[in-house]
Amino acid sequence: MKYNRHARILDIIDKYEIETQDELAEKLRELGMDVTQATISRDIKELRLVKVLSPSGKYHYSSMNRESSNTGERLMVILKEAFVSCDYANNILVVKTLPGMAQAVGEIVDSLGWNDVVGTIAGDNTLMIVCRAEKIAEDLMEKFTRMVRGVS
Amino acid sequence: MKYNRHARILDIIDKYEIETQDELAEKLRELGMDVTQATISRDIKELRLVKVLSPSGKYHYSSMNRESSNTGERLMVILKEAFVSCDYANNILVVKTLPGMAQAVGEIVDSLGWNDVVGTIAGDNTLMIVCRAEKIAEDLMEKFTRMVRGVS
DNA sequence: AGTTGAAATGCATGTAAATACAACAGCAAA
DNA sequence: TTTGCTGTTGTATTTACATGCATTTCAACT
Numbered sequence: 001m002k003y004n005r006h007a008r009i010l011d012i013i014d015k016y017e018i019e020t021q022d023e024l025a026e027k028l029r030e031l032g033m034d035v036t037q038a039t040i041s042r043d044i045k046e047l048r049l050v051k052v053l054s055p056s057g058k059y060h061y062s063s064m065n066r067e068s069s070n071t072g073e074r075l076m077v078i079l080k081e082a083f084v085s086c087d088y089a090n091n092i093l094v095v096k097t098l099p100g101m102a103q104a105v106g107e108i109v110d111s112l113g114w115n116d117v118v119g120t121i122a123g124d125n126t127l128m129i130v131c132r133a134e135k136i137a138e139d140l141m142e143k144f145t146r147m148v149r150g151v152s
Numbered sequence: 153m154k155y156n157r158h159a160r161i162l163d164i165i166d167k168y169e170i171e172t173q174d175e176l177a178e179k180l181r182e183l184g185m186d187v188t189q190a191t192i193s194r195d196i197k198e199l200r201l202v203k204v205l206s207p208s209g210k211y212h213y214s215s216m217n218r219e220s221s222n223t224g225e226r227l228m229v230i231l232k233e234a235f236v237s238c239d240y241a242n243n244i245l246v247v248k249t250l251p252g253m254a255q256a257v258g259e260i261v262d263s264l265g266w267n268d269v270v271g272t273i274a275g276d277n278t279l280m281i282v283c284r285a286e287k288i289a290e291d292l293m294e295k296f297t298r299m300v301r302g303v304s
Numbered sequence: 305a306g307t308t309g310a311a312a313t314g315c316a317t318g319t320a321a322a323t324a325c326a327a328c329a330g331c332a333a334a
Numbered sequence: 335t336t337t338g339c340t341g342t343t344g345t346a347t348t349t350a351c352a353t354g355c356a357t358t359t360c361a362a363c364t
Contacts, residue, residue, distance in 0.1 A: 001342080038346095082256070099259070100260075104252060172351090190351090194353090
């Protein structure tokens with residue numbers, strides 16, 4: 001019974017913006033699965049679901065993974081995860097990444113199409129970004145750091 | 153006042169496993185910032201923090217990003233985000249990724265050290281994984297698909 | 305300084321979520 | 335069959351959280 005329900009729960013939160021556990025219980029009841037809020041609280045714990053804030057300002061349950069559905073967000077996620085640190089000298093920004101990830105991060109930076117960035121070159125875990133001016137490199141470092149800290 | 157506090161909150165949830173908003177208020181009070189749970193509820197909303205389940209089975213606040221602190225998890229996140237689809241023929245598994253991400257995914261697969269995988273070679277958005285047997289390729293496809301769906 | 309409007313906060317309270325406890329179902333060993 | 339164990343669920347309750355409303359703070363103006 002339980003695993004079937006878990007699957008349905010994933011379906012439901014994917015399809016609707018579920019704001020409360022009671023609401024979820026309601027949906028399940030419509031599918032003929034009679035459960036209480038207590039059970040759902042436990043399900044949610046097992047499924048490791050989280051309550052996130054939608055752009056609309058409402059909270060809703062989500063699956064933590066696959067949160068980012070569009071490509072832009074997915075790239076950002078990759079960037080954040082692969083990023084280790086960065087520093088600059090003159091107009092060159094040097095980004096350290098997880099091993100083997102520098103190419104990928106370079107690709108992402110390229111894809112952003114910032115035209116203050118002249119070009120990028122990547123090794124294994126190091127990426128160099130050539131900026132038009134030192135100021136740009138500085139700003140960019142700030143930007144990366146901020147981004148990774150989740151401030152957006 | 154508020155932005156200062158927001159910064160501290162990020163610090164605190166990074167450093168401690170904060171289970172409740174009251175607990176967070178407590179920590180802030182220790183830093184001389186006198187706030188109530190109500191304010192923190194609003195802060196948390198603005199910072200888009202989420203309550204996630206730790207491995208220990210307890211809930212704690214986290215920044216949604218940077219959730220994956222250890223390298224293994226971070227690689228998994230990248231793998232999930234960069235993955236598009238896969239298929240196989242014989243003992244060769246072909247994985248499609250986002251543009252420019254194939255190298256990175258290949259790197260990750262290599263790093264997993266599965267010895268049923270003979271080797272990998274990556275183009276721009278396509279990765280080929282040479283498996284020891286067709287069965288392995290099939291299993292692997294299953295594994296990837298499952299993983300991306302968030303079931304593990 | 306006084307006025308005004310917007311943002312931040314606290315207080316009180318209603319709502320949502322987690323859980324202690326008990327009941328029960330399935331199941332394996334005696 | 336009985337006993338004891340494990341896992342699932344509901345009930346009742348506690349605990350945690352969100353929010354309406356009143357109050358304060360602060361900056362931008364007269």
